[in-house]
Amino acid sequence: MARQGAYASTGRNCLKGIIINYMELKCTREASGNAIVELGRKNSNVVVLSADLSGSTKADEFAKVFPQRFFNMGIAEANMMNTAAGLAVSGKIAFATTFAIFASGRAWEQIRNTIAYSNLNVKIIATHGGISVGPDGSSHQGIEDIALMRVIPGMTVLVPVDAIETPKAIFSAAEHQGPVYIRLARLKLPVITKPQDTFIIGKSNILREGTDATVIACGIMVSSALQASELLAKENIKITVLNCYSIKPIDTGTIISLAEKTGAVVTAEEHLQIGGLGSSVSEILSQNYPVPVEMIAIKDRFGQSGEPEELLKEYHLTSKDIVTTVKKAISRKI
Amino acid sequence: MPVLSDDKIETLKAKAKTIRQHIIKMLALAGSGHPGGSLSSVEILVSLYFHKLSHNPANPKWEDRDRFLMSKGHAAPVWYATLSEAGYFTQETLWTLRKLGSPLQGHPDMQKTPGVEMSSGSLGQGLSVANGIALSGKLDKKNYRVYVLLGDGESQEGQVWEAAMASAHYKLNNLCAILDYNGFQIDGPIEKVMSPLPLSEKWIAFGWNVINIDGHNFKEIIEALDKAEDVKNKPTIIIARTVKGKGVSFMENQYEWHGKAPTPQQAEIALKELS
Numbered sequence: 372m373a374r375q376g377a378y379a380s381t382g383r384n385c386l387k388g389i390i391i392n393y394m395e396l397k398c399t400r401e402a403s404g405n406a407i408v409e410l411g412r413k414n415s416n417v418v419v420l421s422a423d424l425s426g427s428t429k430a431d432e433f434a435k436v437f438p439q440r441f442f443n444m445g446i447a448e449a450n451m452m453n454t455a456a457g458l459a460v461s462g463k464i465a466f467a468t469t470f471a472i473f474a475s476g477r478a479w480e481q482i483r484n485t486i487a488y489s490n491l492n493v494k495i496i497a498t499h500g501g502i503s504v505g506p507d508g509s510s511h512q513g514i515e516d517i518a519l520m521r522v523i524p525g526m527t528v529l530v531p532v533d534a535i536e537t538p539k540a541i542f543s544a545a546e547h548q549g550p551v552y553i554r555l556a557r558l559k560l561p562v563i564t565k566p567q568d569t570f571i572i573g574k575s576n577i578l579r580e581g582t583d584a585t586v587i588a589c590g591i592m593v594s595s596a597l598q599a600s601e602l603l604a605k606e607n608i609k610i611t612v613l614n615c616y617s618i619k620p621i622d623t624g625t626i627i628s629l630a631e632k633t634g635a636v637v638t639a640e641e642h643l644q645i646g647g648l649g650s651s652v653s654e655i656l657s658q659n660y661p662v663p664v665e666m667i668a669i670k671d672r673f674g675q676s677g678e679p680e681e682l683l684k685e686y687h688l689t690s691k692d693i694v695t696t697v698k699k700a701i702s703r704k705i
Numbered sequence: 706m707p708v709l710s711d712d713k714i715e716t717l718k719a720k721a722k723t724i725r726q727h728i729i730k731m732l733a734l735a736g737s738g739h740p741g742g743s744l745s746s747v748e749i750l751v752s753l754y755f756h757k758l759s760h761n762p763a764n765p766k767w768e769d770r771d772r773f774l775m776s777k778g779h780a781a782p783v784w785y786a787t788l789s790e791a792g793y794f795t796q797e798t799l800w801t802l803r804k805l806g807s808p809l810q811g812h813p814d815m816q817k818t819p820g821v822e823m824s825s826g827s828l829g830q831g832l833s834v835a836n837g838i839a840l841s842g843k844l845d846k847k848n849y850r851v852y853v854l855l856g857d858g859e860s861q862e863g864q865v866w867e868a869a870m871a872s873a874h875y876k877l878n879n880l881c882a883i884l885d886y887n888g889f890q891i892d893g894p895i896e897k898v899m900s901p902l903p904l905s906e907k908w909i910a911f912g913w914n915v916i917n918i919d920g921h922n923f924k925e926i927i928e929a930l931d932k933a934e935d936v937k938n939k940p941t942i943i944i945a946r947t948v949k950g951k952g953v954s955f956m957e958n959q960y961e962w963h964g965k966a967p968t969p970q971q972a973e974i975a976l977k978e979l980s
């Protein structure tokens with residue numbers, strides 16, 4: 372009954388076949404919006420900026436409760452980022468909200484030169500990350516944002532996996548000194564973590580343990596990895612699944628130890644292969660503990676319109692793709 | 706408002722002269738940097754730091770201080786020389802400009818230099834930051850004012866106009882922009898490269914209070930800064946007509962001197978002219 376309800380409420384965003392069907396779906400954007408309101412209650416220095424996407428990013432929740440501390444900057448993302456910088460340099464914790472593509476693309480240089488260079492407390496809430504944005508098509512699908520943010524010195528990049536983890540990411544970001552980029556999806560995402568699970572910037576969580584291979588995933592791909600682990604278990608292949616919510620700093624220690632333990636790694640992300648989580652993991656393993664690494668990611672190609680589920684299939688980002696790729700990685704073990 | 710006596714003006718003139726000398730010396734020692742737009746802004750910075758601003762060099766982060774930001778960050782030498790004269794750091798520090806490990810980076814760095822409110826160097830961004838600081842001041846019910854120096858070439862950046870719209874939208878009367886209207890940018894006269902003219906009409910259309918002055922005349926600068934303080938509902942921009950390279954005959958209105966340091970011989974001639 373609950374299961375049906377969850378699906379019914381997601382309408383066209385329904386992801387059956389991609390995620391495990393017993394999981395409840397919940398909106399991480401809503402979780403983020405509410406978490407920022409909660410923060411605002413505790414800390415009068417919390418301010419929120421929006422670029423005419425307040426409903427989509429759920430910044431409107433904060434606007435309703437704290438109109439004085441909410442600034443709609445209009446469709447001017449570069450200006451919004453620097454205004455956030457000005458607020459931050461004056462002691463505020465400034466949450467700047469827009470879509471991932473515009474936050475990381477349009478305002479990249481503002482983030483780099485004015486926010487990150489001075490290590491300012493601007494927290495970028497970038498919703499609509501990834502190809503699962505769906506029908507709006509390529510112009511609205513941020514598929515290179517992790518790469519663009521990751522290359523900036525000192526930038527923290529987080530991809531919370533579900534609606535339980537999202538508030539933890541928001542609270543950690545608020546406590547962290549310096550800029551943070553938080554990538555959220557448009558879709559409701561399956562709830563796979565528990566309230567008591569830890570969330571620490573620079574760490575990760577092991578969700579399944581197995582010794583044949585490790586899947587290191589972020590965002591929507593974590594639940595696909597869990598589904599893949601069930602499919603693989605039927606063939607007696609046991610994998611470890613790592614929820615790598617902190618892309619930067621990344622949990623180097625855990626990644627190396629899992630490579631040692633399992634001897635093969637598959638990365639999975641709803642992002643371009645170039646510069647994303649897979650690149651980051653490869654940078655670590657090639658230098659510290661080289662094992663076969665395979666990457667599930669968008670190859671050198673733009674997105675397009677389509678339903679999320681169709682797009683995830685078209686771009687080979689499903690649990691079935693993870694299954695075949697895990698086998699390939701295992702076959703490459705020496 | 707502090708009174709502007711004739712004596713005070715003479716003191717300010719002397720400061721300006723010293724600061725111009727520092728700029729030339731710093732750039733010659735560094736071997737690179739931007740003299741033109743530094744020399745054009747000298748009287749503006751002197752008016753602010755030695756007359757208008759509430760600030761405390763012994764406590765640069767004093768929370769009620771007025772804020773000055775340099776959006777045209779390449780003019781860092783005039784800022785550094787002014788800050789040093791105001792007591793934020795020693796004169797010796799000036800001679801380390803652009804050297805490895807120096808607190809005086811090629812472009813302003815708030816984490817390295819006392820008194821530098823905000824890092825800059827990438828043009829077009831400072832007015833947005835100033836808006837954020839002004840919004841914060843209003844939110845916190847603080848009385849500090851925010852000043853930001855823009856370049857005329859810089860105002861070709863679209864973001865300046867995004868910010869201009871926002872300052873007026875939020876009625877930031879605690880904000881005062883100053884435009885160093887020296888008429889030149891790197892590639893030549895602003896009107897030839899990409900005319901941002903007419904300036905006053907644009908700013909008025911964006912909802913600003915506009916004051917036009919001679920940017921080398923202390924009385925006019927300070928009167929304009931005072932007037933800006935009385936405006937109730939809008940931000941003010943002071944469009945300061947200046948001479949690029951002001952004070953050094955062979956640099957004046959020569960855009961080749963936008964971003965080139967004088968050789969030791971040229972510096973000697975310049976310093977003679979400035980003494």
Ligand SMILES: Cc1ncc(C[n+]2csc(CCOP(=O)(O)OP(=O)(O)O)c2C)c(N)n1
Pocket residue numbers: 741742743745777779780826827828829855856857858859860885887889890891949963
């Ligand atoms: C975004 C950006 N583009 C280009 C430059 C390179 N640049 C440095 S100074 C300058 C010309 C600035 O002209 P103006 O604003 O008129 O300054 P001023 O003449 O007062 O020195 C340019 C293009 C830069 N610093 N930032």
